[in-house]
Structure formats: structure tokens, C-alpha cells
Amino acid sequence: MNETRRSVSLNPATVKTRRCVSFCDTLGAVPTPDPGRRSERARKAILDATLALLHESGYPDLTVEKIAARAGVGKQTIYRWWSGRGAVVLDALVEEIGEAGPPALPDTGDLEADLRLVVRAIVAELADPRLSVTTRALTIETLSSETFATTMRDRLLRPQLDTIKDRLRGRVREDVDLDQAVELLIGPMYHRWMMRTGPLTEAYADGIVDLALAALRPR
Amino acid sequence: MNETRRSVSLNPATVKTRRCVSFCDTLGAVPTPDPGRRSERARKAILDATLALLHESGYPDLTVEKIAARAGVGKQTIYRWWSGRGAVVLDALVEEIGEAGPPALPDTGDLEADLRLVVRAIVAELADPRLSVTTRALTIETLSSETFATTMRDRLLRPQLDTIKDRLRGRVREDVDLDQAVELLIGPMYHRWMMRTGPLTEAYADGIVDLALAALRPR
Amino acid sequence: MNETRRSVSLNPATVKTRRCVSFCDTLGAVPTPDPGRRSERARKAILDATLALLHESGYPDLTVEKIAARAGVGKQTIYRWWSGRGAVVLDALVEEIGEAGPPALPDTGDLEADLRLVVRAIVAELADPRLSVTTRALTIETLSSETFATTMRDRLLRPQLDTIKDRLRGRVREDVDLDQAVELLIGPMYHRWMMRTGPLTEAYADGIVDLALAALRPR
Amino acid sequence: MNETRRSVSLNPATVKTRRCVSFCDTLGAVPTPDPGRRSERARKAILDATLALLHESGYPDLTVEKIAARAGVGKQTIYRWWSGRGAVVLDALVEEIGEAGPPALPDTGDLEADLRLVVRAIVAELADPRLSVTTRALTIETLSSETFATTMRDRLLRPQLDTIKDRLRGRVREDVDLDQAVELLIGPMYHRWMMRTGPLTEAYADGIVDLALAALRPR
DNA sequence: TTATAAGCGAGACGGTACGTCGCGTCTTACT
């Protein structure tokens, strides 16, 4: 595979560095007005605009003002229902992923083959600059806000990890903690992706699966 | 006192160096003024102020203007020698870690015992909110800027990973890629830390070491 | 002495942009809903809330939204019957003054003594910050809207001026225009009050009466 | 001869909904940064833009944001030196009037003729919608903010009144207070203008002068 | 030994985005 790792982010010399946290640690604490009166039209327009802008210009250039303008919506309508940029992005991505349905993990009976598929898919997504913008955005926001981290973990991450976890259950050494097992599979990829310590290729994905299975497989 | 803290996770054997040195060398974007005339007083004040603010209010609240004010320095003096907030933070952390000395990886001959020590130390640091601010800051900046990511990886991360890599060399299965091996050890921890998917305890550290060694150990 | 107005509280407050409006009766711009179904309870609550807020925080801080909130009324109920803040205020003040009854101008037969009384009363009211808020509010709205000005002039001001005019009739030089005569008496006070060009004292009131009578009295 | 005033006013027919404002009562209290560093270019651009917008669209449509945009200036540069819209307008008008020089009051030796000229000029200005916009704006602001009132009175009004005052000195009854005398001349006009209680014509101007002189002239 | 040019502190500048307030309109559910 190629090394065309892309960069969502820009050179610090040319980019107006903005504060990474627009998310104000009040994710669940938005005054929550009566949701019955909420305009579904506005909600949808906002989430759509967010995704569009995110894919067009990346997370650092995403602003509440641009979202509002693109969505044809007043800023207040955004702040009424979300606490800030991060919260909107999270919802937008949840929506996006939700539409795509739950992550499909094949069950061929062959654990190694199945895992290889999943891990390769994740690696491919991380390696693709277009696809990984959102992951990058979520990760930044996760690091910036504890509240965001919690929500993001429960709404987006956990379901995906659980899928893998369920798949491993009963198929690995009995003394192994399943959460640790999943992280053994997932963690190295994310680390390499974030730190750019090496190429994200299919070969790499396979290597990780081999190593993980070597550790997990019943003897 | 802060001198006592050492960042196991980020320790570079190298930079005790100083002077000019900002990672803007690699950037080339800054017009490189005459380093001979640079005020050491200002440089130190800036880095100190940066660390102080970082520990007081965290990375998201850190701004160039605040650094300048706290350091009693003109903003231009910052922009003259660094390309922005991220660059200053990187230098500040390099300084901080440099003072703490190189990371000590014991060599008892017992690979498992040695790794257990290192991994436990890293987990301990990540688990401590006070200590992990800096790692958090670096990670955010890494995700935000490719240039930063490169510098950070080469100057801070690589040396540390190489220390572990060297220790593993010749002591693991021959068909294992050493970079992958290191990430197998390190990645899960960082993932759990970032995503808050579980507790960061000594037991967890030991579990990771067990799993990794199960995968790596020659049969 | 007769109180033509009462008012309370002054405070030219903070910076804010507000909309002033035209008065709706004359405007005809309001779709004139069926007045038969109008809620007297709401009407009263709105006017009361308006007066209360006016006296508490002054005209610049008075907003339609605050009136509605204080009155326990939907904003639409205000906009249905009035064209905006100014119109509500005018009605509220008409109500307030109406309750106090029409201004009584004593008729002792001594023109100078009578005028002295009236002019002193007006000066006293203008000098009292608490009482002059309402005058201030009406004047601002008058300056802002021609429609309001007309209504306000006809409903509030003219009756008062006519009272004085009637008293002067036949008691001043024959060649004098009575409207000008009244303004000669009234104008200077308002000018001094608005522009704060000097103290508003009884002595001043008397001085004005003296001057005006010197101009008006038959030789 | 130059025009002593320029000012402008709003066509009553076009008035519907407008904004009134209050001046934030901190006119003299702006933190006053070092005026030595102040950019004359920016200052001039702001005042020019303010006058232009004022004459184009009137006071109610004047906003700080528009001034900044038109002047090619950051909003902060306005707020750094003024407390708000009212303060800028005041300065702009002072500048405008300052450039025109002090109000020229002819001294023909014939007091009545001279006063007739002045009063006719004022009446003409008030009667002209285009010219009286600014007077209207200043009056609203004066009524809304005590601080504004003070500054406006001292910087704009007093000089003009003093010109008339000086002219009256020694030419009127000795027992007359000169401030009251000036207000006797000026007050009725402003009252009629504001309250729209009658036409503002030359005949009216002359009538006021006749009445005032009847009161003031030594017997 | 000056002059001279660099870095320096200070902070104003043109901007962008923030999060809030209030406008006047529109919608919903209730009376």
C-alpha cells in the first residue's frame, strides 16, 4: 500500500490555530428545552451542513457560524440544542453512522478470517485521509473534554467494540479479559495512526491480527 | 514539585540541548532571525509560563496571548521564534522532560519484569490527571498538525519507543516485526487512556504485559 | 399643586439596541383582530408589567420579551394588539395618567399665581428623576416614530397644553399667537431638562414665568 | 459664508420601525489606552464612515458593525476608543462641526435682526428632515444616557448657546438671567420640533424672536 | 566610541468567531 497519508490538519504557520475545544463540558447539561417543539427540519439541516463542511474543509475550519449559515439556520437554534461545535459534530456522526447501520462483522466461523476483515477495514479507513477526518475530529474533542469523551465513548465507540468483543467471547483463552483483548487488537492501529509511527497497510493489519491471536488463542 | 515528575511515556534521551531549537527549524516557515541575539531570559520565561498555564488551566485554555502576558514578553517575541502555540508547547515539554533526565529502562535480564516496570510507569502517568495534561496537549497538537506530528514523533516519541524496541530485540519470536511488537505493548494503553474505555491500573498494566508477551515470546 | 403625572425611577442604563415603534391605533398596519374576544386580563397584565419594568429599570432596558415574561403572557399577545414597545408604553402611561384624573389648573383669577403653580409643578416633576422616567420614555419614542408622536401629542400633550392655552386666552396681548405663548412657557423648561443646561429649581420656574409674562402681558 | 450646521433629518413618511439606543453611560470611562499609539488613519476612517452612514440611512440603522465594515476597521478598534455607537456619533458630529468652524453669529449692531437670522436658521434646520436626523439622534442619545448628555452638552451645545449668550449680554434687561434668556429663545423651537405641535416656519421663528425680545428688552 | 541595527516590551491593528440578546414571525396545544 502507499504512504499517501494525508493530513487533515495544516501547517501551524499557515493555519489560524484555534482553540481545540469548542465543546464546553456541558454536553448533557444543555438546558434542554421542550423537545416537542423542536424543528426537525432545522435539526436535519444542521447535521447535514455539519457533515458537508466537515468533509469539505476538515474539522479545524468547522465553525458554528458556518454551520448555521450553510444550514440556513440561526446560530441560536444550534446553541439551543447543542453546547457547541463538538456536540453537533458528535450528533452528526452518530447520525451518519446510524444510517449506515451497525458495523457488520461477518461470522464465518473462522475467527482469524473475520478479524482480519475487520482490522483491515479499520486500517483502510484510518489510512484514507477523507475518511479519517472525522475520526481525527472526534479524537481531538475527546481529548479536550471529559464530557464529550464519555458521550462519544458510549454512543459511538462502545457499540463497535462490543461487536468485536462478542465475537471473541468463548473463542479465546479463558483467563483473558475480553476488554483487554479487544484493545490489544484495536489499540496498536490507533497508536500508529495518531503518531504516524509507520505505514497503515493491509500487511500491517494482518500482522496485528497474527500477533493478537497468538496472544489470545487457546493453547 | 514538578522536578520529581518524569514522563516515562515521552522521554527522549536526547534533548538536553537548548537554544534556538524550536521545531520551527524543521518548519522553515519562520524567517529564522539571528539566533545570536536571542534573549535567553525571554526564551525561558516563555517556556516557563507555558508550562505553568498548561498545568493550571489545561491545553484548551492556553493561548499565545496568555503566555506572552504571563511571561512578561511581547507577542512578537513568541512569533519570532515559534510558529504558534503548538510549537511553544512542544519546546516547553521537551525542556521539562529534558530536565527530568532520560527514561530509565532497567535491564535486569528478566524481560518480563523489565517490561512490567515500564508499562506500569506509563499507565501510572496516564492515570494521573496532573501528569497526563502534557501528553494530552501533545496528542491534540499531533492530531491537528502534520508538521507537529512529525517533529513530536521524532524528537519525543521515537527515542522512547526505540528504548523498548532495543530491549525486545533478540528476545522475541524471530518472525515478529519489532515496531509492531512495541505498538502491541504501547497502543492498548493509549487507547484506553484516550477513550476512557476502562480503568488504568497496575493490574491492567500487568495484563497487557502478559498478553503481549504471550504473543511475542518464542515458543 | 396638581400632579399631572407620576412616575418612578430613573436610570439611563446600558447600551443596547432596541426597536421603537409606531402606535398601532393610528397605524392600521396591525391586522386588527376581533376586539370582542380580547382578554382583558392579558391586556391589564401587560400594561401593569410595562409600568413596573419601566419604573424598575428605565426605558432603555424595557423589552417586549421582558414585558411578556413579567406579564405571564405570550409575546404574540402583545404583537397582536400593539405594534411594539412604544405603543405599549404609551397605552400604559395613558392608563396610569387616566387613573390620576385630568390635570387641574387652579383658577384664582390671578394669572401669574396660577401659572407659577403649574410651571413649578412641571419643573418639580422634571427635576425628580423618579418621576421623569416616563416623560423621558415618551420623548424618546416621540423622537423615534412619527406615528407615535402624533398619537402621543393628541392624546397626552394637547389636553394639557390646551388647559394652559385657555387660561391665557384674553389675558395676554392681542397680537400674540396663543400656541406660541404656551410654548414660550413650556419650551424652556423641557429644553433645560433634556439638555441639562442648568438646575431645575423653583427659582428657575419663577424666572420663566416672569419672563414669559413680561413678553405676554398687555402693555 | 459657510453653513453653520449641516445635520440632516429623516423623512417622516419613511419611518416605520426603528431602533433607539441608549448610550452606555461610560462615555468618559473607556479604559483609555495609550493615545500615543492610536492610529489616526483608523480614527478618521471611523468618523468618516459614521457620518456617511448617518446621512445615508439615518441613526436608527447605524450599527457599530456597519461602521467598522465601512471604515475597513476591526470592531475592536472602535470599542477600544469609544464606548459604543453614541460616543462615535458624538465625536463624528463634533468633528464635522469643528471643521465648519464655530457658528457664525452676525453682529450688525441690530440685536433683533441678528437674532432673527439665528433663530430662522435653526428653525430651518429643524424643519428640514434631512438636516434634523442628527439632531434627532443626539437628542435620543441624550435622553438615554446621562453621561452622553453631559458630554454632548459641553462639547456641542454649550458653545452654540454661549455664542448667543454673549450676543445678548449687555443688551437685555439687567435683571434677566442670561441662561434663561437663551433658553427662552431656543426652548420653544425645540419643543415644537420634538412634539410636532405646530409648523416650523419663518413666521414662527420671527414670532418667537418678537416674544423673546418683548420679554428681554430693557424698558 | 559611537552608530546602527537587532531583539525586545508593549500593544494597536484588521480580522474571524464566539456565545448572548432581542426582534418580529410562526407553530403547537389548550381554553
Place this chain on the structure above:
DNA sequence: AGTAAGACGCGACGTACCGTCTCGCTTATAA
């Protein structure tokens, strides 16, 4: 139909920082 409640699109507010740009004022060579 009028009402209480309040969301909506909009526009302006006043603030925070961005990165750039003068200003004097040291201060360390090079003339």
C-alpha cells in the same frame, strides 16, 4: 378565535485571540 409558551431566522452585540504591524527602548557588535 384568542391565548401561553416558546422555537425559529435574523442581525447586532461586546469579547477573546489570532497573527501582523509599528512604536520607543535596550544592547551588542561593526565602523
